[in-house]
Amino acid sequence: MKKSSLIILLILPFLTFAGGGWTKKKGTGYYKLTQWWVVSDKHYTSTGGTDPNVTTGTFNTSLYAEYGITDKLTGIVYFPFFSRTFQNDIVSATTGQVTTEGESINSIGDTDIGVKYGISKPGSKFVLAGSAFLGIPLGNDSGGSDGSLQTGDGEFNQMIRFDLSRSASFGKINAYANVYTGFNNRTKNFSDEFRFGGEIGAGFLNNKLWLIYRLDIVESLMNGLSSAEGSQGVTLFANNTEFAAYGYEAAFFITDKLGISASYTSAFSGRLIFASPSYSVGVFLDLK
Numbered sequence: 001m002k003k004s005s006l007i008i009l010l011i012l013p014f015l016t017f018a019g020g021g022w023t024k025k026k027g028t029g030y031y032k033l034t035q036w037w038v039v040s041d042k043h044y045t046s047t048g049g050t051d052p053n054v055t056t057g058t059f060n061t062s063l064y065a066e067y068g069i070t071d072k073l074t075g076i077v078y079f080p081f082f083s084r085t086f087q088n089d090i091v092s093a094t095t096g097q098v099t100t101e102g103e104s105i106n107s108i109g110d111t112d113i114g115v116k117y118g119i120s121k122p123g124s125k126f127v128l129a130g131s132a133f134l135g136i137p138l139g140n141d142s143g144g145s146d147g148s149l150q151t152g153d154g155e156f157n158q159m160i161r162f163d164l165s166r167s168a169s170f171g172k173i174n175a176y177a178n179v180y181t182g183f184n185n186r187t188k189n190f191s192d193e194f195r196f197g198g199e200i201g202a203g204f205l206n207n208k209l210w211l212i213y214r215l216d217i218v219e220s221l222m223n224g225l226s227s228a229e230g231s232q233g234v235t236l237f238a239n240n241t242e243f244a245a246y247g248y249e250a251a252f253f254i255t256d257k258l259g260i261s262a263s264y265t266s267a268f269s270g271r272l273i274f275a276s277p278s279y280s281v282g283v284f285l286d287l288k
Helices: none
Strands: 029-044 050-068 073-087 098-100 103-107 111-118 126-136 157-170 173-186 193-204 209-220 242-253 258-271 278-287
Touching: 029 258
Parallel strands: none
Antiparallel strands: 029 050, 029 278, 050 073, 073 103, 073 111, 111 126, 126 157, 157 173, 173 193, 193 209, 209 242, 242 258, 258 278
């Protein structure tokens, strides 16, 4: 099997903010407990083609939180407090015997903390916010017998992001749109990244049901180690990852504050990522 680096399609938290360009009012918050997973037996190579790999999967149980420090300043935390990564057995196609036993690790994952600041004036039709994040490498970056089972990349990163949003009503349907752009500065010879994308959402059933569509793009600046130099064989976190991904999410309010959600995310194209979709289910509390 050709050995090539992989990266899981971990789009949280940078690409799926609950608030877009809107900040939380002082003392209010948004909290979400999510189970996210991906399982894949193929991946996009460094040239954009696809190759098979031993079936590998990752499950993340995470907490995402936004809290209004002031009306214009929101604190944000993404904490995957349980992360499990596994590889299945490799079985000989001729003898049917296990040639390499599968492995798994359990750990916490890389964590992100940040702040979002409202730039636009109150009452503006278009809402603009700027955010700054610090990625903390709390995950395991060298698990398993060959170091290829990982729940983090082992590097601190810093990201800045700008969101521009607009809300509107169409009869009884409330809707919004958001576009964003960001720059992710990475350390330890990982390449920096340029990120951009957007989302649209609409509320139905008196805003009890929200349907959301997202588009997210990551472009590597290729200013770190090459993929081959940075590779540990078949690994979950790689350098010079690129993708164009789309996703759907449905969120339903059971009460005025409590709700549940489900999402599906996949890639139109990619380099050094799994060629399989990811899924998530969650429960959220929106304290307005």
